[in-house]
Amino acid sequence: MKKFILRHFIAGSLLALLLLIQACAVNPVTGKKELSWMSEAWELQTGERYYGFQQQAGGGYYTIDPDLTLYVRSVGKKLIPFSARAHLPYDFVVLNDSTPNAWALPGGKIAINRGLLIELDNEAELAAVLAHEIVHADARHSAQSQEVGTIIAGGQVLATVLLANSDYNHTALQQGVALTSLYGQTRYSRSRELESDQYGMQYMREAGYDPRAAISLQETFVRLSNSNKAGVFSTLFASHPPSQARVDANRASAAQLPAGGLLNRQRYQQEIAQLIDRQPAYEKADKAGKAIANKSYRPALGYAQQAIAIEPNESRFFELKGIALNRLNRAQDALQAYSRSIALDPNYFSPLLRRGLLKHELKSFSGAERDLKDSLKLAPTQVAYATLGEIAERKGFGCSQAMGYYQQAYRAGGSQNQEIQRKLAALKVSCPAN
Ligand SMILES: [Zn+2]
Structure with missing residues (x-):
């Protein structure tokens, strides 16, 4: 028995030593040894x-x-x-x-x-x-x-x-x-x-x-x-x-x-001359962002429009305009602003996500699904997965698709965790065991 313990002790020590050696490396820049x-x-x-x-x-x-x-x-x-x-x-x-x-x-x-x-x-x-x-x-x-x-x-x-x-x-x-x-x-x-x-x-x-x-x-x-x-x-x-x-x-x-x-x-x-020229527009846009954070949507819309007047080709300005319009209950105008934002820069997740969520609110489900999936290719967000789960449930694919989306939403993490857990639990009860 003692031998057995000793052997395991040695094996354990060797393993610990091995891990330590791996954790101790030379800093490639300074040449010093460190963890x-x-x-x-x-x-x-x-x-x-x-x-x-x-x-x-x-x-x-x-x-x-x-x-x-x-x-x-x-x-x-x-x-x-x-x-x-x-x-x-x-x-x-x-x-x-x-x-x-x-x-x-x-x-x-x-x-x-x-x-x-x-x-x-x-x-x-x-x-x-x-x-x-x-x-x-x-x-x-x-x-x-x-x-x-x-x-x-x-x-x-x-x-x-x-x-x-x-x-x-x-x-x-x-x-x-x-x-x-x-x-x-x-x-x-x-x-x-x-x-x-x-x-x-x-x-x-x-x-x-x-x-x-x-x-x-x-x-x-x-x-x-x-x-x-x-x-x-x-x-x-x-x-x-x-x-x-x-x-x-x-x-x-x-x-x-x-x-x-x-x-x-x-x-x-x-090299930064164009950036300097656009700076007044970015300052207006930053003001729009702050106004949105303070729920002052009308001034936010004003600032976004001023930014666009200075630089009409900046995708982000149209997204800000869309957020303000959406908050002012002008959903169709907001959709248009998001679409302009996406057209100017199709490789940024945020306007795609916002347009997808707005389409979902407007019950335009297949359009919402497309936008949300496109946004997920660029950046995974809990809200996109969770909304895709809701759309799948609505289509009657609760057990096959919605569960998968909710699981991904849960893994992504965020403020909706509890709600998602509840939905998953409900689906597990109603879906066949396999
Ligand atoms: Zn630093």
Whole structure:
């Protein structure tokens, strides 16, 4: 018996040791040994799997100015050869969101909001933002986050990692459309932030940029965090908190690096010229979003129309117009506005979802079904699955289809969980055992 226990004890210890070895890995950027919960294969898979959803959740691709993404990508590509894991499948994208924020998924999928681009002065500052995010991916910062690791290891469905970044999405959140966040708002520790700044500045310098842009960038952030715009910046400040200590640390890092390098101010200002021109329209749209959140639908409609008058090709403005019209009980006009929004950008889930839900309210079930299914291809939401379940029940496919939709709705998670559980329980009673 003792032998048996001993043998099992040894086997158990070996297993524990094996797990420990796997968890202890060398940080590819710093060369230091530290805990890492996930393999590179996991990083690549996670990045690939959630990149699309996170873009949707972060306001969607900036469709109206695809050249801006090409430009950001070209700056990012200059930095990649100097990263510790240059083989990662890096990508860079501009998202249609006024919140000044940037994020990186494991595996090197990086996004920057137009709301941050508008605050930058030159290309070197953009390089500083991108290099900082590259280090987060490069040094496995989010793969090391135990929080993220255990959630994924625990098998929880991350299909609902849609986040609520902007006022506009907060509106969606209140309507039960948008969901919770994970990556876009990952909080990095102070030491991770400093590490990303420090190594990011090295990458920048090696790519030919003036690393002092990382100092001016931090100074801008500190200034903004002390200004009346601080609230607007809260997402950025939560995930990458600015501080005088970071400014000082960056000054010390710059002193260690060879002097000189490019700022490319003129080029940057040229590249964001269209964004600057559209800024008054986005400010009106942000006001519309806030008015909707405050249930002031008539002013919201006014602001949305002013935004459209300045820029008639921005899909998001028509969606805001549609929300306001719908709330003012002008359902047919709202449908038209949503349709215009979808025509201008068919690859954003939100207007499809809203048009689908409105069609469902208007008892136009087959149209609703089409829109909801299309929205699910872009981003999984509880409300879309649950509504498809209701439509299936109405058609008499309760046992075969509705149950499946309700199960997916439940897995997606959200405010309707209890109601969905009740519906599932009722179907289980009425459906045949198999
Ligand atoms: Zn950061």
